[in-house]
Amino acid sequence: MNIIRTEALCESQKNDLLTLQNICQGHDSISLTFPMEEGWVYYLLYDEDRLLSALSAFFNENSEWECCAFTLPQHRRQGCFTMLFEELLKETGENDLIFSVQESCRDTVSTLEAIGATFWYQEHMMSLSASDFSGSALVKGCDAPESISIVKKQSFPDEPVHYVFLAGEKAVGSCYLDSRENSSYFYGFEIPENLRNQGYGRACLSLFLNTYFPQAEAENEEALFLQVSGKNAPAIALYKKAGFQITESLSYYIY
Secondary structure, eight states, X not given: OEEEEESSOOHHHHHHXXXXXXXXXXXXXXXXXOOOSTTOEEEEEEETTXXXXXXXXXXXXXXXXXXXXXXXXXXXXXXXXXXXXXHHXXXXXXXXXXXXXXXXXXXXXXXXXXXXXXXXXXXXXXXXXXXXXXXXXXXXXXXXXXXXXXXXXXSSTTSOEEEEEEETTXXXXXXXXXXXXTEEEEEEEEOOGGGTTTTHHHHHHHHHHHHHHHHHHXXXXXXXXXXXXXXXXXXXXXHHHTTOEEEEEEEEEEO
């Protein structure tokens, strides 16, 4: 067996990773993908010309290593991941290693528990269609604390749109919208700390969604997506009132 460490994947290695990823997705019923962006370090375990296991890591702005790994189902519990993990540990020092997994893949969870990684928190992907929003509790009874308007800011057409919510001339909230093919991603929704628990979050979200969906319908966008931490119970409750449904959950383990 041969371990290759690289920071720049060649085309054949990319193809091997895609093959490995597709096999694991089908076997484990997961949607996680293997990162192939710049800045990642890759450890590839080959048996002759066949890729058995792969581990990637990215050193982020929080001084943590974000990690992702796949191993062929028939080669699990044979030490393949451990060989790559030990190579990674040689250069990570005392920094935390963060693994994102779908709990449905019990092999991954068992492997992380075996190396001593512990559960940290969950993040949820949520989606909302126009029909679900129109019948939601948020639409049926949203009494704003005062009249709120929305202002759209965008410097360039390809950039995410920044929305600011105003009560008179006072900013009471903001969010971002990143539009892609047939869908859009809602993120960065925030109400100033001194204005929370006063109804502004509900009012601002309702205003944004009532502004978004007529335009989305005209442009044939299928749904609106967002990602929220499992630790943020108030936000999850608000999004559910708007009609958002959890479509996928990721668990984060820390080593």
